[in-house]
Structures are given as C-alpha cells and as structure tokens.
Amino acid sequence: MTILKETPESLSALVCAELVRAQSIHGPMRSPHEGFAVLKEEVDELWDVVKDKHGTQREMREEAIQVAAMAMRFVLDVVEMEIGDVDA
Secondary structure (H helix, E strand, O other): OOOOOOOHHHHHHHHHHHHHHHHHHOOOOOOHHHHHHHHHHHHHHHHHHHHOOOOOHHHHHHHHHHHHHHHHHHHHHOOOOOOOOOOO
C-alpha cells in the first residue's frame, strides 16, 4: 500500500470543493444554533466512524473533510465580521 502525503493546499481544495457541493444542495445556515447543530452532526458522524473498529481511513478522511467544510460554512453564513476584526 502506498501512502500519499497530502499538502495543506490539496486538502484545502478538497474542503472548499465539499463546501461548494454542500452550498449547492442546502440553503445557508440561518442562525448560530442551526450552524452548531449542523457542525455537531458532522462531528458526530466522524466520531461514529472513529469508534467503529472497522471504519476505514477513507471514511475518517471523508468525514473530517465534511467537518472542516461545515466549520468554514459556519463562519461564512453565521459569523459577521466587522471592519478591523481581521488579525491576519
């Protein structure tokens, strides 16, 4: 078995693709509570795969990418940024 080492750039591209896919299927998160619920559901799905002794690396990777995409979506849909808030 060959292990492919992912780069932050390639992983970011996958997370962004998942974000765009989710946006095309589901409407925006309308509140912090809804956003948290969606994000928690994705974390719970990742946890289910982690707990399952037969869960594969691929399944964990896919669920983790969905968690990351929903975290980005939470920021984009729910968290308003004020001018001057950016620390980067």
